[in-house]
Amino acid sequence: MTDNERQRLAWSQLLRTHAMALRAIEGKLKAAGQPPLAWYDLLLELERGGGEMRIGDLAERLVVERYNMTRLLDRVAGEGLVERRPDPTDRRGALAVITEAGRAKRADMWPHYRAAIDSEFSDALTGADAAALTAALRKVKARLAEG
Amino acid sequence: MTDNERQRLAWSQLLRTHAMALRAIEGKLKAAGQPPLAWYDLLLELERGGGEMRIGDLAERLVVERYNMTRLLDRVAGEGLVERRPDPTDRRGALAVITEAGRAKRADMWPHYRAAIDSEFSDALTGADAAALTAALRKVKARLAEG
DNA sequence: TTCTTATATATGCAAATGCAATCATAGCAA
DNA sequence: TTGCTATGATTGCATTTGCATATATAAGAA
Numbered sequence: 001m002t003d004n005e006r007q008r009l010a011w012s013q014l015l016r017t018h019a020m021a022l023r024a025i026e027g028k029l030k031a032a033g034q035p036p037l038a039w040y041d042l043l044l045e046l047e048r049g050g051g052e053m054r055i056g057d058l059a060e061r062l063v064v065e066r067y068n069m070t071r072l073l074d075r076v077a078g079e080g081l082v083e084r085r086p087d088p089t090d091r092r093g094a095l096a097v098i099t100e101a102g103r104a105k106r107a108d109m110w111p112h113y114r115a116a117i118d119s120e121f122s123d124a125l126t127g128a129d130a131a132a133l134t135a136a137l138r139k140v141k142a143r144l145a146e147g
Numbered sequence: 148m149t150d151n152e153r154q155r156l157a158w159s160q161l162l163r164t165h166a167m168a169l170r171a172i173e174g175k176l177k178a179a180g181q182p183p184l185a186w187y188d189l190l191l192e193l194e195r196g197g198g199e200m201r202i203g204d205l206a207e208r209l210v211v212e213r214y215n216m217t218r219l220l221d222r223v224a225g226e227g228l229v230e231r232r233p234d235p236t237d238r239r240g241a242l243a244v245i246t247e248a249g250r251a252k253r254a255d256m257w258p259h260y261r262a263a264i265d266s267e268f269s270d271a272l273t274g275a276d277a278a279a280l281t282a283a284l285r286k287v288k289a290r291l292a293e294g
Numbered sequence: 295t296t297c298t299t300a301t302a303t304a305t306g307c308a309a310a311t312g313c314a315a316t317c318a319t320a321g322c323a324a
Numbered sequence: 325t326t327g328c329t330a331t332g333a334t335t336g337c338a339t340t341t342g343c344a345t346a347t348a349t350a351a352g353a354a
Contacts, residue, residue: 007269063166122154
């Protein structure tokens with residue numbers, strides 16, 4: 001097999017494995033009565049960003065289109081988990097701010113999400129596998145981020 | 148870092164890298180006036196399956212929900228790239244059959260898709276990276292396929 | 295300042311997806 | 325055979341996403 005073939009095979013595996021794992025994990029979250037993955041990612045990113053972040057920055061971090069981030073925030077704010085606040089440094093902008101309820105919700109979700117990741121994904125891999133996976137994916141991500 | 152942390156980090160990288168790469172590659176296909184990736188995958192899978200395949204089998208292979216495969220086939224058949232045929236061995240079932248136009252379309256798409264994969268994904272990886280990626284993803288897929 | 299262009303967010307409408315049926319046929323047990 | 329349950333495919337309806345545009349503000353040029 002040539003390197004080109006190896007690389008394209010990796011891409012194909014990435015597509016399929018992503019789809020299968022996501023289906024399994026979202027399914028477990030839903031079965032446990034939890035919100036979708038995107039909500040967790042959003043809340044976690046906000047916590048990591050000190051509780052608030054600009055909408056466009058959030059979208060970029062989470063690799064979601066801006067207009068979809070607008071609407072994801074609409075939904076999550078509808079449950080009181082985040083609030084919008086005008087950005088004092090740029091009147092065009094808006095900050096998404098996590099609420100106390102949002103922090104609590106993320107904490108609630110974590111055990112379910114962790115269990116799902118572990119059983120559907122982590123348990124299939126050794127630590128070395130995981131490290132190799134991360135290293136390779138980082139290279140791709142780095143290239144795409146410049147691109 | 149513990150193994151658990153390594154594994155969860157790999158999951159997180161998988162999610163983000165998948166989203167970025169898919170966005171870039173779909174964008175290039177669209178810019179080249181080509182249909183979405185899902186059409187390519189569908190046509191390729193049909194060619195590999197000898198030109199025809201049961202709808203449910205196709206859905207399973209491509210990791211798409213059945214009802215979404217029904218509708219993907221509606222769209223692709225609307226362009227004359229596949230046809231539906233009753234399954235002679237099971238009157239509930241239907242076969243998706245690739246047409247000559249479908250084979251031609253897949254061949255047309257390939258150079259664009261290949262260029263996109265190569266520049267957005269493959270070029271970031273050595274052959275060894277790609278092999279390691281594939282090996283790790285296969286393990287995950289194998290677990291998900293039983294589970 | 296005024297004009298032009300760029301950026302940040304939001305929105306109307308179309309297309310795609312998810313969910314919960316529905317319909318037809320298979321397969322198997324009584 | 326009849327009846328019951330399972331399977332394959334589809335469809336109506338709600339939700340989500342993508343695309344094109346709109347609105348407000350910023351930033352820089354004339």
